[in-house]
Each structure stands twice: as C-alpha cells, then as structure tokens.
Amino acid sequence: MDAxxxxxxxxxxxxxxxxxxxxIARGNLIKKIVGLNIFQTSVFILYISMGKVTGGTAPxxxxxxxxxxxxxxxxxxxxxxxxxxxTTALGLALVVRIREAYGTVEEDEIQAxxxxx
Amino acid sequence: MIGAALSVLQPHLPVLQIVVPLIAAxxxxxxxxxxxxxxxxVAVSWVAFGISAWLLATVMDTGPIxxxxxxxxxxxxxxxxxxxxxxxxxxxxxGIGAVTLPYTRRSVAHxxxxxxxxxxxxxxxxxxxxxxxxxxxxDAFNLFVFLEISSLSSYALIALGRDRRALTASFQYLxxxxxxxxxxxxGIGLLYMATGTLxxxxxxxxxxxxxxxxxxxxxxxxxxVGATLKLALFPLHFWLPNAYAYTPSVVxxxxxxxxxxxxxxxxxxxxxxxxxxxxxxxxLALDNLLIPFSVVAILVCSTVAIFQTDVKRLxxxxxxxxxxxxxxxxxxxxxxxxxxxxxxxxNHAVTKGALFLALGCVVLRVxxxxxxxxxxxxxxxxxxxxxxxxxxxxxxxxxxxAGFVSKWYLVQAALEADAWYLAVVVLASxxxxxxxxxxxxxxxxxxxxxxxxxxxxxxxxxxxxxxPTWILAGASVYFGIDxxxxxxxxxxAAQFLxxxxx
Numbered sequence: 001m002d003a004x005x006x007x008x009x010x011x012x013x014x015x016x017x018x019x020x021x022x023x024i025a026r027g028n029l030i031k032k033i034v035g036l037n038i039f040q041t042s043v044f045i046l047y048i049s050m051g052k053v054t055g056g057t058a059p060x061x062x063x064x065x066x067x068x069x070x071x072x073x074x075x076x077x078x079x080x081x082x083x084x085x086x087t088t089a090l091g092l093a094l095v096v097r098i099r100e101a102y103g104t105v106e107e108d109e110i111q112a113x114x115x116x117x
Numbered sequence: 118m119i120g121a122a123l124s125v126l127q128p129h130l131p132v133l134q135i136v137v138p139l140i141a142a143x144x145x146x147x148x149x150x151x152x153x154x155x156x157x158x159v160a161v162s163w164v165a166f167g168i169s170a171w172l173l174a175t176v177m178d179t180g181p182i183x184x185x186x187x188x189x190x191x192x193x194x195x196x197x198x199x200x201x202x203x204x205x206x207x208x209x210x211x212g213i214g215a216v217t218l219p220y221t222r223r224s225v226a227h228x229x230x231x232x233x234x235x236x237x238x239x240x241x242x243x244x245x246x247x248x249x250x251x252x253x254x255x256d257a258f259n260l261f262v263f264l265e266i267s268s269l270s271s272y273a274l275i276a277l278g279r280d281r282r283a284l285t286a287s288f289q290y291l292x293x294x295x296x297x298x299x300x301x302x303x304g305i306g307l308l309y310m311a312t313g314t315l316x317x318x319x320x321x322x323x324x325x326x327x328x329x330x331x332x333x334x335x336x337x338x339x340x341x342v343g344a345t346l347k348l349a350l351f352p353l354h355f356w357l358p359n360a361y362a363y364t365p366s367v368v369x370x371x372x373x374x375x376x377x378x379x380x381x382x383x384x385x386x387x388x389x390x391x392x393x394x395x396x397x398x399x400x401l402a403l404d405n406l407l408i409p410f411s412v413v414a415i416l417v418c419s420t421v422a423i424f425q426t427d428v429k430r431l432x433x434x435x436x437x438x439x440x441x442x443x444x445x446x447x448x449x450x451x452x453x454x455x456x457x458x459x460x461x462x463x464n465h466a467v468t469k470g471a472l473f474l475a476l477g478c479v480v481l482r483v484x485x486x487x488x489x490x491x492x493x494x495x496x497x498x499x500x501x502x503x504x505x506x507x508x509x510x511x512x513x514x515x516x517x518x519a520g521f522v523s524k525w526y527l528v529q530a531a532l533e534a535d536a537w538y539l540a541v542v543v544l545a546s547x548x549x550x551x552x553x554x555x556x557x558x559x560x561x562x563x564x565x566x567x568x569x570x571x572x573x574x575x576x577x578x579x580x581x582x583x584x585p586t587w588i589l590a591g592a593s594v595y596f597g598i599d600x601x602x603x604x605x606x607x608x609x610a611a612q613f614l615x616x617x618x619x
Contacts, residue, residue, distance in 0.1 A: 020296075023292060023296065023546060029288060036292060036295055036296075039296070039299060040295070040299055043299055043302055043306065044348075046303065047306050050306065050309070050310050073306070073309065076258050079258075079262060080261075080302060083262065083265045083269075086265075086269055087269065087291065087295050089264070090269055090272055090273065090291065091288065091291050091292075094272070094276055094284055094287055094288045094291065095288070097276065097284050098284045098285060098288065101281035101284055101372055102281065108363055109286055114285075115284060
C-alpha cells in the first residue's frame with residue numbers, strides 16, 4: 001500500500017494529536033471538551049476506515065451487491081458515538097455547575113479562587 | 118417452587134449478574150426520594166453478591182463458565198466468561214457494594230439534599246453494573262462500553278460532593294478518564310485490525326500468528342497506558358486525590374475499594390489472557406516500566422500521605438501507593454508475584470473500604486475529615502475509631518492482619534526474582550504507612566481536646582453505619598488469619614493465568 005492510499009489514517013493521527021493538544025494546552029473548560037471531542041472523533045475515523053473495502057457496498061444480500069464493507073466496526077462506532085455524546089453532555093453539565101459555583105470557566109482563575117479559601 | 122425457579126434461572130446467572138442492577142437503576146430513579154430507592158438498591162446489591170458468590174463457587178468446582186448472550190455462539194456473539202480471576206473480582210466488587218449500600222442511607226441523608234437521593238442510588242447502581250460488567254465480559258469492545266458506564270456514573274457521583282471543588286475534581290477525572298478509555302478503544306481497534314476478532318479467547322488464539330507486527334505492539338502499548346491511567350499508576354495519578362477527597366464519603370469508600378481494582382483487572386486480563394505473559398514481558402518488557410514506576414509511587418505517595426492535613430486526602434495518597442503494590446506483584450510476572458498482586462487486590466479493597474467507611478462515620482458526627490478535628494474522638498466515638506485502628510494495622514501490614522499476608526507474598530516474590538531491593542522497598546514503605554496511620558491515631562487518642570472542639574458534642578455513629586464498617590474492619594483481620602478464600606482463589610487464578618496464557 002502506498003502512503004497516499006493511507007491518507008485517512010494520517011487524518012486520524014492528525015486529529016488525535018490536535019484533540020490531545022487542545023485538552024492539555026487550553027485552560028478554558030469548554031475548549032477542553034471540544035478537544036476531547038476531536039480526540040474521540042479521530043478514533044471513530046480510525047474504526048470506520050478499517051471496515052471500508054475499496055468499492056465495497058453495504059452488506060445487503062441482493063443482486064449486484066458486494067464485495068461488502070465490513071459492517072462490524074461501523075456498528076461498534078455507533079456505540080462509541082453514543083458514549084461520546086454522554087461524556088460531552090456530562091462534561092458540559094459539569095461546566096455549567098462550575099460556572100455557577102465559581103463564576104468562571106477558566107482553569108487558572110478557578111485554581112486562584114480555590115487557593116484563596 | 119423456589120427450587121424449580123432457581124433451576125430455571127441457574128444457567129442464566131452470568132447475565133443476571135449484570136441485568137439485575139442495570140434494571141434496578143432506573144427503577145430507583147422512578148421510586149424517587151427517600152427510603153424506597155435505598156431499600157431496592159440494598160436488595161439488588163445483595164442479590165448481586167449472592168450471584169457472584171455462587172458463580173465463584175461453581176468456577177472453583179467445575180472450571181470456567183461460558184454464557185452466550187442471546188444464544189449467539191462465542192466468537193460471533195458477545196460471550197460472558199467467568200473464570201477464577203474474574204469470579205474473584207466479581208466477588209470483591211459485589212461484596213463491597215453489598216456492604217456499603219446499607220451504610221448509604223444515613224450517610225447520604227446527611228451529605229446530600231433529599232431531591233438528589235433517588236438519582237444518587239441510580240448512579241450508584243449503574244456504577245456497580247459497569248464495574249461488574251467490565252469484570253464478567255469476554256468481549257473486548259463490550260469491556261469498553263461497561264468501563265464507560267461505570268466511569269460516567271462515577272463522575273456524576275463525585276460531582277455530588279458538597280464542596281464546590283468536587284465539581285472541578287469530577288471534571289478533571291472526566292477528562293483523564295475519557296482519555297484513558299479512548300486509549301483502550303484505540304488498542305482494541307488495532308487488535309481488531311490485526312486479528313479480525315473481539316472475543317478475548319479468540320484474540321488470544323490469533324495473536325501469536327501476527328505477534329511480530331507493529332500493530333499488535335502498539336495495541337498493547339495503548340491498552341497498557343489507558344488502563345494505568347484509569348488505575349492511577351504514578352505518574353498518571355493526579356486526578357485521584359481530589360476525586361476522593363471531595364466526594365460524598367460513602368462514594369469514596371466504594372470507588373476506592375472497587376473502581377481502581379477493576380482497572381487493575383483490565384490490565385491483568387489483557388497482559389495474561391489476551392497477549393500472554395510471554396509476549397507482555399519478553400517482547401515488550403513492560404515489567405521494566407511497571408516495576409520502577411510502582412517503586413517510585415510507593416515511596417513518594419506514602420511520603421506525601423504523611424504530610425496531609427485532611428484524612429481523606431491522606432488515605433487517597435495511601436491508595437495510590439497501595440495500588441502500586443498490586444502492580445509491583447503483577448510486574449514481577451511470576452506465579453508468586455501474581456498471587457501477591459491478586460491477594461492484595463482483595464485485601465486492599467477490604468482494608469481501604471473499612472478505613473473510608475470509618476471516616477464517613479466521623480464526617481457524619483464531626484462534619485469534616487480534617488486531622489485537627491479528630492482530637493478526642495477516641496473517647497467520643499470509640500467503636501468507629503477502633504475499627505479505623507484495626508484497618509490501619511492491616512494497611513501497615515502488622516502480622517495477623519490481611520495486609521501482612523499481601524506483603525508476605527510480595528516479599529517472597531521479590532526474593533524469588535532475586536530483587537532484594539524490592540523487598541526493602543516494601544518493608545520501608547510499611548514504615549511510612551506506620552507514620553501516616555499513627556498521625557491519625559495520635560490525633561484521635563492522645564491529643565488534648567481544645568475548648569469547643571466538635572468532638573466534644575460528637576456521639577457514636579448509628580448502627581446502620583457502624584455494622585458495615587465493622588464487617589469490613591473485621592474482614593481485614595479475619596482474612597489475615599484464615600487465608601483460604603483470598604490466597605486460595607488468588608493462587609488458583611494465578612495458576613490459571615500463567616497456565617493458559619502464552
């Protein structure tokens with residue numbers, strides 16, 4: 001396989017590193033959630049890419065269908081997407097509560113307020 | 118009648134282990150506030166405990182049980198597979214759940230507003246479901262799903278703490294936990310790429326053929342990092358002290374005793390069953406990473422624990438150090454080492470559970486887990502503090518307690534591997550543990566009580582909280598004397614893993 005043919009894996013690696021960097025480097029809690037989302041999405045692309053067969057069709061037994069793409073990784077990712085949404089929802093709910101309790105969503109300001117106590 | 122019903126249910130017990138708490142969780146929410154939700158949760162936790170005791174007894178008698186979910190046979194459908202290792206973990210998790218849930222009623226009534234109590238039991242049972250599910254499943258992707266069920270509900274439980282820092286602690290744990298879980302999914306995905314299967318037994322059979330590929334190596338690395346993030350192995354432990362310190366007391370006890378242990382189980386399962394000990398230790402030489410990290414963690418975190426002024430934080434740092442005893446045993450990779458690790462998994466769950474429950478009694482009566490508020494509690498709350506001392510002795514590893522048994526096997530394993538310096542580390546850290554446990558004992562028994570101290574008005578904790586505390590404190594002594602359950606099963610599990618792995 002040649003390198004351009006693997007470009008979706010390069011995209012997955014790029015997104016993974018971008019998301020990971022945002023989670024680590026950003027102090028804003030909303031941006032951290034965004035980073036976490038990008039990080040998780042890269043894994044979705046990784047799974048979906050591995051199930052794709054060039055020229056493959058949906059796995060339906062009928063005239064003119066096939067060769068089939070592997071549906072299993074695609075189904076797994078449906079589950080992972082649900083998990084990702086639940087994580088995002090919970091994370092954002094926590095950010096709302098943090099904003100109510102501290103009046104800010106910036107990590108350094110929160111730490112400063114905790115240090116004052 | 119009951120016998121007939123049981124014989125119908127019996128083949129389905131592996132799945133009932135998960136389904137019963139899973140269905141009860143939303144039912145708790147529907148029952149709403151007050152005691153009904155609590156009563157249901159207690160009943161369910163005892164049923165789960167009964168099922169796991171029966172499963173373990175059957176496994177020890179007749180060998181591993183396999184259950185095909187929805188009657189889809191193993192490599193295609195999801196398989197629940199119970200052997201000596203996860204039977205043991207199931208027993209620990211459901212046992213701790215069954216002991217802590219009766220305790221929750223008074224503790225939660227004190228620490229949470231009434232409107233949140235139904236939701237509390239829902240989250241608690243979901244967390245229990247997730248932890249049991251991680252342990253019982255034989256399917257790699259299913260493991261990730263259950264891991265996220267338990268993690269998401271534990272983030273919610275942590276955020277229920279009264280202190281606003283509970284929110285930031287929960288958020289921090291959510292970020293770290295999600296990264297850890299995502300690493301595990303990446304690893305599982307790479308394994309699926311290389312082998313085309315997700316069933317753990319099937320993976321183990323197919324990996325040797327592709328073991329040379331970089332995909333499999335990367336998969337092992339991703340899973341190892343993800344699992345160590347979840348179990349708070351030094352230096353990935355920063356989320357843990359805050360998460361434990363600001364949570365409602367009973368949640369700390371439950372999570373400290375079970376959540377990290379289940380993450381250890383994930384590590385053991387992938388190292389020994391899926392990849393095989395030979396691959397993990399000879400090809401990737403993970404022991405070269407695990408042993409130094411755990412040695413540093415044992416020494417550093419035990420020392421940090423000494424300087425804490427909040428007893429919850431003190432115990433949290435002690436937890437990080439104690440988990441590393443388990444990792445140290447696993448890192449040694451020998452039968453004795455693995456036995457020591459698994460024995461400590463059991464013993465530490467019981468001991469730390471007892472300590473956090475005793476601390477919860479203190480929080481109920483005094484209102485704070487700070488060290489200086491403990492002055493005089495030795496007289497005001499004699500039963501609570503005595504349970505704390507007993508479990509504290511087990512944490513140090515005094516003979517005739519459970520902690521001694523773990524350390525005995527750990528030192529033996531270290532000497533077998535000609536690593537005498539590891540034996541020295543284990544003994545030195547026992548001295549550090551002695552210092553931090555002594556600080557609590559000194560504060561509670563020997564320190565003069567200042568005027569107007571909260572302990573002067575404190576009464577002994579109610580029986581519904583004292584009895585669970587004492588069951589675990591008693592167990593942490595009992596399992597140091599009669600070791601047939603913890604050491605017996607742990608040794609069987611170690612033999613099973615090393616015999617079949619590879």
